[in-house]
Amino acid sequence: MRQRNRGRVALAAVAAMCAAAALPGQAYAAGEDAAYTFDPRAKTVSGAEVSTEASALTPGSVYKSLIKRGEKLYYRLNLDAKTDAYVSAVAVPRDGGEVAYGDGIKVSIRDSTDRQCSSQDARFESAEFPRPIAAYAYRNVEKDSSTCQEAGTYNVLIERESKATSSPGEWDLELRYESEPKLKSAGSMPTEAPENWPSASPEPPTAAPQQRSGGTSYYDATSLGTGEWHDDIAPGQTRFYRVPVDWGQQIFATADLSNNNASDEYIGNALAMSVDNPAHGHVDDVSPLSYSGKPASVSLDPLPPVAYENRYDSTSSVSAMRFAGWYYLSVTLSPKIANSYGDQAIPLILKIKVEGKAKTSPYAGGAGTFSVTQDDRDMAESGRSGPEAARSSTMKAVGVAGISAGAVLVLGLGVWTLLARRRAVAAPTGPAAMAGPEAFAAAEGVAASVGPAVAPGSNGPAAGGPGGGGQPPYPGPPQAW
Known part of the structure; x- marks a missing residue:
């Protein structure tokens, strides 16, 4: 029975290692660009x-x-x-x-x-x-x-x-x-879109610039919050980012493309930028940026604060700002840039500003996709992407499971040791009997045997006889185990 349990422990260890090896996103190479994911x-x-x-x-x-x-x-x-x-x-x-x-x-x-x-x-x-x-x-x-x-x-x-x-x-x-989730009270919701909302561009972010690499799709879009974010973009490449925008908040975004001294040739429609809502509905885009090797900049037109009643507006960009959640920015550099400026990536700066105090959700209960949580805000602060967040959650689950499994093993060994002591005390005295210090030594030998790797079916170092320290073999845990 003892050897069977050792085999189970070994198999459990192998399973844990396999689970860790199969975590999502492990196939991604660090810093490696890929097609749409x-x-x-x-x-x-x-x-x-x-x-x-x-x-x-x-x-x-x-x-x-x-x-x-x-x-x-x-x-x-x-x-x-x-x-x-x-x-x-x-x-x-x-x-x-x-x-x-x-x-x-x-x-x-x-x-x-x-x-x-x-x-x-x-x-x-x-x-x-x-x-x-x-x-x-x-x-x-x-x-x-x-x-x-x-x-x-x-x-x-x-x-x-x-x-x-x-x-x-x-x-x-x-x-x-x-x-879309159910409303708390459908009858109390406005049925007309707001006519007036702040349209002036805010002051630019004051936080120190930080490096963030964009994702390759909506799935692995890099999380951003208010701030100035540095990236690089190669000709023909599309970078994806996502920003949590809550009820009552507005999003402002500007893309700055660095100079490139390789040429001064004019390239019309060199950079495209667009924004989509949490349901992946198109909100708005900008007139494509032209480029002639000098610094260039383009900004989204001001969008209204997120509000349920925006859906009643006839303007598509206003209507699409109808729910809270992750808003997606995509930026693409024209492949024609490579003809004049080479295929090397050009530095890109994104300036993001989320304005306004978050308001209460109109939905009853959890809203899933159509909500902004504290974890979302933390992700935007840390810059985690979708797969990275999944890996983080999985690692936490594996860590908790590992701690729990370890606690169970320690508890089991403690019970095993206690039973060994009781058996030793209750056993009849005699040359072959274990009592006092010998019982404790046998129990300690069992505990120690869990440490070294023991192949299922082998006797291992805790067995009695030659090489076993001269102690009789421990009879193992109760048969009910």
């Missing part, structure tokens, strides 16, 4: 060209799909008559592809009669270089609306448009389906 939770799903053959999406899930030039693909939703639903699509042209002005995707949600609930486009405009672009559509339950209010089957339709001069290859799609 898809969420590892994403399930593969195929869009259908016939609506009745569409695959169903489930709330809180992430999917990976493909779309060809000119395709119109359907996915199915099963909605009740109470819940607001959001489906986003991130379109990722594959490496080496070309895009043209007007290329892009349209995402819409439609009821069973093909009436459109809402839609949004994501298109390449004057910045005609491939990069991830995002759009979303939603079904909102509204008291005074007669469209898309019933429970039943709805369709998500994703349409791709690409010019004849564009690369014909497939685009990857990353799809997300989120349900």
